[in-house]
Amino acid sequence: MxxxxxxxxxxxxxxxxxxxxxxxxxxxxxxxxxxxxxxxxxxxxxxxxxxxxxxxxxxxxxxxxxxxxxxxxxxTGGMLVGLGLEVNVDYVSAVAIDLGGAVRLERTVAVDGGDPYDVAVGLAQLAAAELTGEGIRLTGATVAVPGLVDRRNGVVAMAPNLGWRGRPVADDMGEATGLPVAVENDANCAALAEARRGATVGLGQSVYLTGTVGIGAGVISDGAIVRGTSGFAGEVGHIPLGDPAASCGCGRQGCWEASVGLRAVLAAVGVSEDGTPLEAAEAVSRRAAADPGAAETLEGVGVLLGKGVATMANILNPDAVVLGGFFVPLAPYLLPAVVREVEAHVTAAPYATLDVRLSTLGLRAAAAGAAEEALTQVFTGATAV
CATH class of the missing domain: 1.10.10.10 (Winged helix-like DNA-binding domain superfamily/Winged helix DNA-binding domain)
Incomplete structure (x- = not known):
């Protein structure tokens, strides 16, 4: 040999x-x-x-x-760490996880104008410096992005809400940080995090729905991400389930996320888009608590959300669907309608229960999953410890 x-x-x-x-x-x-x-x-x-x-x-x-x-x-694995980053419209998160599964660093920074990419590079550089300063070896970084990702080439093919097309994120961020960098869809990363350390630990088949400006789905089957032929699976935000007259960031009308995404919800209840999606959702919740009309509007959003969940359940037949992001703080107003729609429209409902669960990882779900993905090279033997 x-x-x-x-x-x-x-x-x-x-x-x-x-x-x-x-x-x-x-x-x-x-x-x-x-x-x-x-x-x-x-x-x-x-x-x-x-x-x-x-x-x-x-x-x-x-x-x-x-x-x-x-x-x-x-x-234990405390000296070998994967770094995960999530780049979104309103915020950037970083999470570092070691081989043993312990979280070694967590940071979230609001994007206050400008390109979120610049914020992500700065956060990645700070995180890498902090970790290596403690004697930790970084296996690499994975960047989670809301859009179509060409993983093989490390390119974001299209991220409408970020305004990115054909952006070579892996090469650019690798040059800026000195780390091996990969790129992955944010919903895929969040779904992986929930399966490894969150709401769907121990389940074979699950779906995670992002609750940010865009709506994407991450699908997990037997512990692995389902990416589809080109890696673009899970773009459910652009299925035509929304108000036919509602304009979407992708340039089309009637997309699901144009009716149930964060900006659509904020506009519907008359709340401005300030802070992170969770902070904005908390403002919506306060409005709904004081205004029956806002609460009724959110129930309507829950109906549309439930129709989409039921559609995915009929196609994929998962053990559970997890609602993430801003859906979590708005669950008291959304979840009853979602469950009613699931019970009414999921064909398997009388024979097999579909759990609709809430994310336990907050806004850092995608970054945590990206950190787990960054460790994959070690767990597959591609990188030596």
Whole structure:
């Protein structure tokens, strides 16, 4: 076997051990050998290197049915971190997550005019400097963007609400930060975060709906993002479910997001677009609490939102649909109508329950998922620890 092939095999075997510890939890060397199918001697060698590198630690011994007590290995991974960034119209978020799943940094910055890309570059540079200053090694960064993303080339093909077309974000941000950079759709990242650490942990099939200026869907099947043939799956904000006369940022009329997106909701209840989507939604909630007409308007938004959720459920048959972003603080006004529409229009409803859940990760869901995605190279063996 050539040295290159030997190194590739070592990375793959190491990645198998890391994945097992991350997704299946602590295990003894014997249990790891059983889980991964690797020889005990191979696992022992890998674990020794991971312990020396500070990526794995041994916990207290636990009694065994036969033989010596085992010492479970725990994935710490504190010195190897993935950086995730979300670029949106009103804000930019950064989240850094280490191999063990611990959040090492969280930041959200409002975009006050100008190009959100410039804010994202500045935030990425600050985050990278802070993390590396602590002796942390960054595996790379993933940028989550609301639009059509050409992942292979690192290009944002179209992000109407940002005004981007054909923007080479991966190359540009990589040059600005000195990091390997990938680009991914924001809904895909948020859906991955909810599946790994949020509302849909343990579910096989789920859909996440962004609740920002644009409406996109991230689809998870058996723990993996469903991207479609060209990587453009999930652009549900542009299906014709909205008011036929409503103009959308994509240039068309009648798009779903033109009726249930943040700007549409703010305009409908007469609230100005200030701060982050969550702050704007809180202002809408206060208006609805004092104004029955605003509350009735939100119920109408909930009906349209529910029709879209029911449509996706009939096509994809997921275990759950997660409402994220500004939908969460407005849930008291939106969710009853959404549930009624789901019960009325989902064909499988009498036979299989569809859960409509609220995001548990707030505005940082997409950035957290992007950080998880940035670690993928390690967990697949493409990058050595």
């Amino acid at each position: 050539t040295p290159v092939a030997t190194e590739d095999l070592r990375r793959q075997n190491t990645a198998s051990v890391l994945r097992s510890l991350r997704h299946d939890g602590p295990a003894t060397r014997t249990e790891l050998a059983r889980r991964t199918g690797l020889a005990k001697a191979t696992v022992g060698t890998i674990v020794g290197a991971l312990v020396d590198g500070g990526h794995v630690s041994e916990s207290d011994a636990v009694p065994a049915s036969r033989g010596r007590p085992g010492r479970p290995l725990v994935l």
